[in-house]
Amino acid sequence: MTTPALSPLLTVRGLVRRVGSRQLFAIPELVFPRATAVALTGVNGAGKSTLLRMVAGLEPAPGATVAWEDEGGTRREAPLTPLPPALRQRVAYMHQHPYLFRTSVRDNIAYGLRARGVAHDEIERRVGAALGWAGIVHVQDTAPEKLSGGEVQRVALARAKVLEPELLLLDEPTSNLDGHAREQVIALIGELAAEGRSVVMVCHDRELINLPGVVRWKLGDGQLDTRHR
Template identity: 50%
Template sequence: MSILLQLHGLRKRCGTQSQQSPAREWLLDIASLTIETQSAYVLTGINGAGKSTLLRILSGLDQAQIQQAQFRGAAINWAAYPRVLRDSIVYVHQHPIMFADTVAGNIVYGLKLRGIPLAQQKIALQQALDWAGIAHLREQLATTLSGGEKQRVALARAKVLRPALLLLDEPTSNLDGEAREQVIALIPDLIQEGSSVIMVCHDRDLIALPGVHRLKLRDGKLENR
């Protein structure tokens, strides 16, 4: 495996949390984080450990101090969060936001922004609908879907972008039964197709997926397990 992303000296202040724990200045104080290509990671830790914050930093939604950063072997200015990162890293929230459009419209949204030709959009859309088992929902308003259906739409919307790094924040936490199993079944396919995946979760079935590396946040530090 080659290295996809490597960060050194990642620090994020506690902010308002420091009032509750004055002795702790940093929510995250990570000496080094290395993500390999086509690999899966599960990130665990107690509530408030900074798991979701780390995903938001990796996706460019939150800022942090980062001394050095490399993406696919090239040094990058992380503070500027260049286009190569924006095009390569996709974040799926615990409660995916659905646009006021059909399921099909939601899935091709990112492809339209990237100027992908319509013919290619149609092919990618149909493949994603079939893959996620939601072809029958193609013309349904996405905001009316169940939690499990929204999660599968969000994964399909991410899949068509072919991300180098996919960030999943508690992808099964609000699901049970068949909906949960359907989401779990999709994640290995994303890895096989070339994405590296970081999942914040406590779902034992996700943690037990073959080849998954375990990371744990404790007191702002990152532990390999």
């Protein structure tokens, strides 16, 4: 018996970005599949980070729409800008250079849950699990400015994971990392994908691109190739 195909997590239509008179890209339809890890590649300046930020609601996307299924299975569609409230808890974005609040690592990871009004006991449980997952229990009471680059990235990944998003958008998650720090972050991203979450990451890191099951998208010449090999 054939397993039915999963419906898309999100479908974005009419995604266009112009810089002055120049059209950076025009993407008629972009389907974000469920339970899939995607490496978004392309030359510098192609608009990869901009694309992710538009989908995350961090940059305006005039004229673009987004379609999804709500928890009851009903199809919904709305303008992408502003990001519909129903999607804000389903999408998480991690900046290439994550900003951490000038408080403890634990407080940074708990911030989003507190903002959502999650009960204290549930926050403690989820933050504790995220600290253990990211291997940063030993720095949970440390101020961010005392962390290494690899630790900052792992804190940012834990802060995103703890929100339990369905779609994680990661901008160059291993940039400026090398050696063991890079290997740790790659392993965590592999685990996120293995959990069945959708992960789209801007990257040039061959090891990330070549992780098992990763699909490659390539942005170039104003077009997005989602079947790139």
